Amino acid sequence: DAGVTQSPTHLIKTRGQQVTLRCSPKSGHDTVSWYQQALGQGPQFIFQYYEEEERQRGNFPDRFSGHQFPNYSSELNVNALLLGDSALYLCASSLEGGGRRIGYEQYFGPGTRLTVT
């Protein structure tokens, strides 16, 4: 049973450039959430995709956008990179369909370390 996978592992970009990060969810999961984690901080929620739609969004600017494909995989795009975008970007998958009120355990991928110079 494959877990959550992310690519690439590491990325170095220059300020002003654009970047695309990719995520494949755990088998059987239908929802992908993206987080940004700065050093010494907990993950900060960026957005969540379910049924190919952005269902929730955290306090991040429009420079951050995403997409979910029919096979549930997802991309995170960041435009006009700033030095402050340097962080570990985490993808987490969960099974959100089914109408439950509790649960929704999220499992993280290994992350993409983005460095903006």
Added chain:
Amino acid sequence: QKEVEQNSGPLSVPEGAIASLNCTYSDRGSQSFFWYRQYSGKSPELIMFIYSNGDKEDGRFTAQLNKASQYVSLLIRDSQPSDSATYLCAVKPGRRALTFGSGTRLQVQP
């Protein structure tokens, strides 16, 4: 007030002791509670989840939830040096986004 608060630590315990990690949250509508372990340079790993008041045990780990006090804790029995990591508390109100604390760094001294 932060939505999820944890003491940043480090919490230092001797090998074989019980480590007690605490977390408070502000949203009374929270219904799902999670503990993640994160080793330095790695991604968070889900180790426990709890949805009802009381205790939930899994091996050396016990999660405790008190919704009236808006408090959730994680006990690690017989702590091992390999337990040294940052422990993240996460709270989820219904279908809203998972909210994390900043984590508590645990050091288990051999």
